[in-house]
Amino acid sequence: MKNSLKILLACLFTLATGAGVLAQEGKAGSTESKGLVLVEAMMCEHAGDNGPCARAVTFSTTLGQVSCLTVFDQIEDRSFVFHSWYRQDTLATKKRLAIRPPRWATVSTMELREADKGPWRVEVNDASGRLLAILRFSVVD
């Protein structure tokens, strides 16, 4: 319940500030599909805590978690997107996240362990499987 509240706050903040800057690869404005627009995607230390997102590309295992924040606009119907987490080239987890019109922010979070150190990426796909963005980061000491 508390996490949902955090996500909602993040969505509201994002909606209020408009489009941010996409991290790493892909531009939000270029990922339009049938009205769905990815306006922001970034890796965060503390999505929803003390502000919208503590954006970073390296994450210490001492942080305990890492989050992937994506913000969509021009959503016509209830739908969903996928956050696929890869450690190097191996799929670690794939999360299905619901989105609702007209604008929505989603966060997926992964707990960090010692064994997770190394290069990672999160691929963001829409419901049809189309790749919208790739976010790259590293888990470090």
Add this chain to the structure above:
Amino acid sequence: MDAVAGFFIGVRWQDIVDILLNSFLLFRFYVLFRGTTVLRVIAGIVFLWFAQRLAVFLGLIVTSWLFQGFTAVAALIIIIIFRNEIRAVLQARNLRGILWGSIRKATSTPVEIIVASAYELSKKRIGALMVIPGKDDLEDLLQKGIDWQGKISREMVISVFWPDNPVHDGAAIFEGERIVQVGAILPLSQRPDLPSRYGTRHRAALGLAEVSDALVIVVSEETGNVTLAHGGRFVGVSDNQALAHHLQAHLGAATDAQLRIKGENRHLAVAAGVSVLLVLAIWMSFTKGQDTLITYEVPVEYIKRDPGVSIVGTSTDTVRLHLSGASSLIQSIRPDQVKVRLDLGTAVVGRNAYTITLQSISLPPGVRVNRVEPAEVSVVLDVPVSLELPVQADWVGRLAPGLVMESVTVSPSKVRITGGTTQMNNLSTIYTEKIPLDKIRQSGAATVNLVLNPPSLTIDTESPRKVTVSYVIREREL
């Protein structure tokens, strides 16, 4: 008996060729240089070499070192001191003559021409000294002779001793059908009892006859008398027939020609047999000596590969060969002489298993393979494909407390990689080498290498081997 049988079982056709070829070379060397001092010196060097080996065997350090030095220098001395003899042999015969030329000494010395020339000189009162060598080598006994190699004719003999000729005072040396030297100085006899009528010419003729088996014809300038010196004494010659008789007897012509040829053939047969035995002994010392074992780590080479496929994986890149052979052969092995080659002519895309057989292994002659580890090698072939893949920085360590790495850009962001289809299907990113975070305090850039995993992947020539990683650092918000 078993040992003899074992010896012949282990002999290859290459060994037989090896022994016969070297026996022939040794035999020809003997034939070409026999009668010269070269062979005697070489025998001395061989003795030195055996003495050195013996000294080594007995553990005589200084003696072996000394003999080794002598042997090394002696080889050089042969070339320097006997350069004339070597040159004479090489110049006198063409390649066919050296390898297969007639080895009998010319016996057709034209006795009639020599006799006629002697009496012509006698008639004209022209002094002459003509030396017909026997079996002894006169090389060390003659001085200042001039090489001539002219075919014997009456006119030429007379011209050699003609008073105005600069070499007329010396002796002419006859060999076969040629005058090989003119103007030669003969050793003078030291006998005190020689009659006073004998001058320097007669004393020289007798001097050579005393120290060799040569026959010397002397024509007196004063009296025109023809005299022979042979066996350390003068022999009177009454007329040209008597001279011819003496010459023929000396040269052994006509009557005992067959016997001499037989003797010569027997001599050469013995020399050939000794050559074969010597080379056989040397060959056995090399190949049948005490067995030594050695292990070699050899890279595996793959040949006859379809250019349309590439090797994307092997179970091993090297194999260990356990080799054995005579210690001298084992110690002289060079790395480039040991090869393991696998023929991929029949390989297919995917995993191929090969057993390393003797046919796959190249070794120096006389060296055997006892064992191969591993005996089997698997090779994975794939159709090569080239893809452009994104590059990601691989960070390690920990940023200083209070700092956050906000963003990273890699330039170029993509590189083109070539690898097997199966490998490339599972590959979506190329990573950099590990980049430490610990010393980073502010935004900056680093140039780093790319890491290819698996290593069989290759970066295309147009793509860089290194990339620049730029990073933005900010202070953590409290």
